[in-house]
Amino acid sequence: MSRTRAAFLPILLLATYGTAQERHPALVACETLAAQDWLTKAFEGSEVLSGAFDGRVKIETPMLVRNAELRAARIGFSLRHGSEGTPRQVAFFDITVRDMRSHDRYGAAIKTHRKDPGISVFLSDVSLRPDWPDWISYETTNYDAITLDSAEALYAQAVTIADWNADAAIDSKAETTQLVDVVITGPGHRPLRLWRPGPHYIVHSRINKPAEDTLIWLKDCERAQLRIFASRFNGASRLSSDQVSCETGEFPAIEYLSEDPRQTGEMHPVFATCS
Structure with a gap:
């Protein structure tokens, strides 16, 4: 597991933000930069997409989406298989999605599909504020921020899903879901839904919901x-x-871990640590 040194962080500052505390922004920024460096190298030779988009954007694997903004879509980034024999992976970094719109009961900012299984999704420095209608029921407001159907993995670092008010902020049918510095806030129905056994990792992350009810839903406990x-x-x-x-x-x-799993070889190498 790679380890990156952030020389600009004083030792006292690191000690102040200890276990289960809000982390200093400079530390998160260092690890975000390391993750994006890793992704840039891993996706070398893949198509790169940037820009501002209104409506659905079809993404074919392998692709790196960076420095992009999307709005006004029922399905935002729609992930599909690319050419046969190419890696089934997509990476997003420096992404903002906001003001989504749907003509029916379904919608998602980022989505994989059952007909295109086995895609690994990487996220770094991603901000999602879909502003869906408030959750009522699956018959009327089945809206997510991230919907991963038949995916292989979700690796999310420095992701914010703010003012969440619909169904699932992250609805993951991926074999493993690994979250680092992910923040989900808002009164939505179920912030995190995990359909597969995993293992799944939640590291330096926060889920805040005003009501004292479900924060995490699991298919098979x-x-x-x-x-x-x-x-x-x-x-x-x-x-x-x-x-x-x-x-x-x-x-x-x-399992509440006493040691950071990014440093034990358990998690994907995209997750570097700074010290």
Whole structure:
């Protein structure tokens, strides 16, 4: 696992932002830059897309989307398979999505599809504020920020989903979902939905929802592996029983890690650490 040194961070400053505390912006910025350097090298030779977009944008793997803004779409970035034999992966960094619009009950800012399985999605410095209608029901307001159907993996670093008010902020059917410095805020229905057993990682992340109900929904709590490090859930360092919902089972086995899993080889190498 790579380790990047941020010489501009005083030791005292690092000590001030300890376990399960809000991290200093300079530290997050250092790790964001390291992640984007990794992605730039990993996607060398892939098509690069930048710019401002209104409406749906079709993305074919492999592609790097950077320095982009999107608005006014039912489906924003729609991820599909590219040419046979090419890597099934897409990366986004320095992205803003806002003011989404849908003519029916479905919508998502970033979406993979069942007919195009096995895509790995990388996110770094991504801001999503879709401004969907408030959640009512699946029959009328089945809107997400990120919908990953039949995906291989989600690797998200420095992602903000703000003023979340619809169904799932992240609805992931990926085999593994790894979140670092992800912040989800707002009164939406279920901030995080995880359909596969994992393992899934939540590191230095925060989920804040005004109501004391579901923050994380799991398809199968008997098999799910949820590993958490230095994260906050409505301000608490551990999830309570009323903050986790299960379709199968009663409560998952949650491992609260004492060591940063980015430094133990457990997580994807896109996640560097600065010190």
